[in-house]
Amino acid sequence: MNWIEENIGTIIVSIIIATVLALAIRSVIRQKRNGRSCCGSCGSCPGCVSCDKPGRMK
Numbered sequence: 001m002n003w004i005e006e007n008i009g010t011i012i013v014s015i016i017i018a019t020v021l022a023l024a025i026r027s028v029i030r031q032k033r034n035g036r037s038c039c040g041s042c043g044s045c046p047g048c049v050s051c052d053k054p055g056r057m058k
Helices: 002-006 007-031
Strands: none
Touching: 002 007
């Protein structure tokens, strides 16, 4: 119990970081499932066919 009390700050920060990381990964997975993901730089991404959709700004 003493170890937990001495490291409570580290434990809380670690839980927060793990939660943020899990949410980011979940977001990326959802975007890929919905076909909305792109590398962000469509000009240099030969596999990003979604960037060539009509009406999309380049």
